[in-house]
Amino acid sequence: NAGVTQTPKFQVLKTGQSMTLQCAQDMNHNSMYWYRQDPGMGLRLIYYSASEGTTDKGEVPNGYNVSRLNKREFSLRLESAAPSQTSVYFCASSEAGREEGYGYTFGSGTRLTVV
């Protein structure tokens, strides 16, 4: 059982380049999330998708777009990368409820450097 899979694990971009971070989960969860982690800033929510077909902005959405392709996949796109987007990006999924609790399952992260 793979859980949440993120690709790529590492990426270096030049300023202005675009790229898409991929995320897939195999736990049949309805909700998926994208967070970024920066030193001294903790985990900040970029976008989330409460269910297939819906997406909403989080705390730091500027410069990003997302696509909930189907129930399994939730991608994050940087249209024109900036050095301020250098970060570690985590995808997560969850299924709220009595049995599942309210915790997330996280992927192992994508370390992105924009030069």
Added chain:
Amino acid sequence: DQQVKQNSPSLSVQEGRISILNCDYTNSMFDYFLWYKKYPAEGPTFLISISSIKDKNEDGRFTVFLNKSAKHLSLHIVPSQPGDSAVYFCAATWRGGGSNYKLTFGKGTLLTVNP
């Protein structure tokens, strides 16, 4: 405006002693709280949670205490082991949003357990 605050960026303890990690929150709507552990180059993993109807939840060496009136929670690790060395994130949410819930994270505390 930080809704979940972890005011200690780091904590160092001796193996076998108690580790106490603290977390404060400002949003009175939060009714469910979680702790995550994160090792370098890995995604955060769920550790323990507590509902606002309880003031204590225990799981092996880990105990979370909740003081609603003070809007404060703490994670106790007894006894501490070198393998517990990691970044610990406190998180909170309001379950009234159904599948639309989101976790708000603190900035994290780096715990170092010295042999």
